[in-house]
Amino acid sequence: MSEIDKVRKDLVIIGGGPAGLAAGIAAREAGVEDLVILEREDEAGGILRQCIHNGFGLHRYGEELTGPEYAARDIAKAEELGLDVRCGTTVLSVDGEKRVTAVSKKDGLQVYEAGAVILAMGCRERPRGALGTPGTRCAGIYTAGAAQKFVNMEGLMPGRRVVILGSGDIGLIMARRMTLQGAKVLACVELMPYSSGLNRNIVQCLEDYGIPLYLSHTVTEVRGRERLEGVTVQQVDAARKPIPGTEINFDCDTLLLSVGLIPENELSQRMGVALSPVTSGAVVDDTLQTSVPGVFACGNVLHVHDLVDFVSDESFRAGKAAAAYLRGEKAEGLTVAVLDGDGVRGVVPQRLHPDGDVTLMFRPAGVVRNAAVTVKSGGRELARKRQMIFTPGEMVALTVKKEQLAGVTDDITVSLEVSGK
Amino acid sequence: MSERIITCINCPMGCRMTVTQDETGAVVSVTGNTCKRGDTYARQEVTAPVRMVTAVVKVEGSGVPVSVKTREPIPKAEIPACMAALRSLRPRAPIRAGEVVLADVCGTGVDVIATRSVG
Numbered sequence: 001m002s003e004i005d006k007v008r009k010d011l012v013i014i015g016g017g018p019a020g021l022a023a024g025i026a027a028r029e030a031g032v033e034d035l036v037i038l039e040r041e042d043e044a045g046g047i048l049r050q051c052i053h054n055g056f057g058l059h060r061y062g063e064e065l066t067g068p069e070y071a072a073r074d075i076a077k078a079e080e081l082g083l084d085v086r087c088g089t090t091v092l093s094v095d096g097e098k099r100v101t102a103v104s105k106k107d108g109l110q111v112y113e114a115g116a117v118i119l120a121m122g123c124r125e126r127p128r129g130a131l132g133t134p135g136t137r138c139a140g141i142y143t144a145g146a147a148q149k150f151v152n153m154e155g156l157m158p159g160r161r162v163v164i165l166g167s168g169d170i171g172l173i174m175a176r177r178m179t180l181q182g183a184k185v186l187a188c189v190e191l192m193p194y195s196s197g198l199n200r201n202i203v204q205c206l207e208d209y210g211i212p213l214y215l216s217h218t219v220t221e222v223r224g225r226e227r228l229e230g231v232t233v234q235q236v237d238a239a240r241k242p243i244p245g246t247e248i249n250f251d252c253d254t255l256l257l258s259v260g261l262i263p264e265n266e267l268s269q270r271m272g273v274a275l276s277p278v279t280s281g282a283v284v285d286d287t288l289q290t291s292v293p294g295v296f297a298c299g300n301v302l303h304v305h306d307l308v309d310f311v312s313d314e315s316f317r318a319g320k321a322a323a324a325y326l327r328g329e330k331a332e333g334l335t336v337a338v339l340d341g342d343g344v345r346g347v348v349p350q351r352l353h354p355d356g357d358v359t360l361m362f363r364p365a366g367v368v369r370n371a372a373v374t375v376k377s378g379g380r381e382l383a384r385k386r387q388m389i390f391t392p393g394e395m396v397a398l399t400v401k402k403e404q405l406a407g408v409t410d411d412i413t414v415s416l417e418v419s420g421k
Numbered sequence: 422m423s424e425r426i427i428t429c430i431n432c433p434m435g436c437r438m439t440v441t442q443d444e445t446g447a448v449v450s451v452t453g454n455t456c457k458r459g460d461t462y463a464r465q466e467v468t469a470p471v472r473m474v475t476a477v478v479k480v481e482g483s484g485v486p487v488s489v490k491t492r493e494p495i496p497k498a499e500i501p502a503c504m505a506a507l508r509s510l511r512p513r514a515p516i517r518a519g520e521v522v523l524a525d526v527c528g529t530g531v532d533v534i535a536t537r538s539v540g
Contacts, residue, residue, distance in 0.1 A: 052488035054490060068488055068537040069518070069536050072537070151477070152486075153485065180474075181476075198430075199435035202435075203430050204430070388432075389434050391433050393433070
């Protein structure tokens with residue numbers, strides 16, 4: 001077997017969705033000439049390509065774009081900067097020495113020896129297997145994102161009578177899409193007592209079309225031999241156990257699952273990047289550097305975001321940080337841990353250097369009204385931000401200033417405190 | 422007098438607002454909102470609700486459909502007619518993003534434009 005040519009690259013970015021594109025743009029603008037973006041699909045743009053609804057870009061551009069329009073702006077910028085975006089290229093592995101092995105139809109097997117790597121692979125939907133729903137293994141059960149791809153990219157309808165399990169935004173958006181394309185959506189079923197989707201989507205995707213939302217309910221049986229014929233939905237108690245006698249039967253040929261997203265970290269894990277059990281993404285410092293020096297992570301592979309605007313923002317920071325790393329400006333000195341306190345889940349970054357402004361992001365553990373985020377270290381309150389409501393469906397971002405971090409040597413804890421305490 | 426319950430979409434609070442209208446449809450009062458934005462939204466929603474419509478349209482000479490949007494929100498009541506008009510539409514490839522695929526949809530004065538390029 002012949003030796004494969006190794007190509008030396010300053011920066012290899014894995015993934016050409018909104019995260020990878022923004023990271024590439026920022027790295028080039030920060031002076032990194034020798035970089036490549038590797039994208040598995042035939043076109044850049046990632047999941048935005050199939051998100052044809054509008055509402056993207058309000059924070060970044062002050063206007064509401066559709067997914068393809070948002071992606072097109074980054075793709076145009078990447079072209080203008082002459083970025084090397086290699087589509088149809090699947091990364092097979094990355095090792096601890098930052099050797100990236102990839103394969104494409106056009107160029108065959110490729111090995112890049114990278115000075116720095118940015119992980120921007122996005123996330124995956126939780127599949128049926130992760131739910132343990134009893135019943136037959138018939139056709140007609142799809143993740144909401146798979147159905148979205150069929151309808152919006154291929155122009156195909158997965159079914160005619162639909163029940164949706166999970167009320168995340170993709171499920172809500174698909175309730176409307178399927179209805180507008182002529183299907184009958186019978187119900188949207190949510191295990192939790194609240195929806196993790198935006199109010200706007202509950203109103204405009206369900207209420208506008210008279211689709212009932214069953215909170216504290218779940219699918220307890222799936223029926224059908226070849227094709228799905230129906231599902232049973234049951235109310236659940238506080239421990240999320242089905243309550244006997246509350247069964248509702250729906251005759252349907254399609255069940256869509258919108259039951260959560262998980263960062264896609266197979267590559268990261270195999271190269272030895274430490275992952276957080278809370279976010280399922282990499283453990284990073286304030287420069288978005290992982291436990292492997294020179295390897296950075298951003299976007300949904302780091303933690304699942306609600307808004308692409310924040311993915312882009314985070315990825316610009318990762319691109320800049322990788323450029324600084326390549327210039328030899330290593331983040332040094334003391335780092336302190338950032339810990340989840342009461343009511344807080346999955347703060348990113350998990351470690352920081354207390355010598356500059358740092359943006360902390362996390363999800364509230366539950367719905368809390370009239371509360372404040374507090375950032376404390378060694379008994380001292382560094383920052384506080386009040387909000388009328390916190391919900392798990394909306395990620396919270398809080399920037400702590402350099403001056404507020406000055407002198408910090410102990411662990412930092414981020415908590416939600418209800419007013420009056 | 423009639424009452425309608427409206428869920429506000431402006432922020433995660435999702436205030437449940439009660440809108441009271443007189444016989445002519447004029448808004449008499451809005452209650453249950455926390456801020457001014459809720460009041461404005463509730464009045465718009467009961468008198469002249471509008472929505473953006475996004476969809477995909479099959480393309481002559483292309484295996485993939487083109488994604489489209491109304492350039493502006495259209496009256497909510499026109500959504501079914503708008504979708505019916507889009508279903509029978511067969512624009513020919515190539516189509517560039519931003520191109521008008523259907524002018525003045527259902528007499529709303531709003532154009533439907535492509536949001537991606539096909540072909």
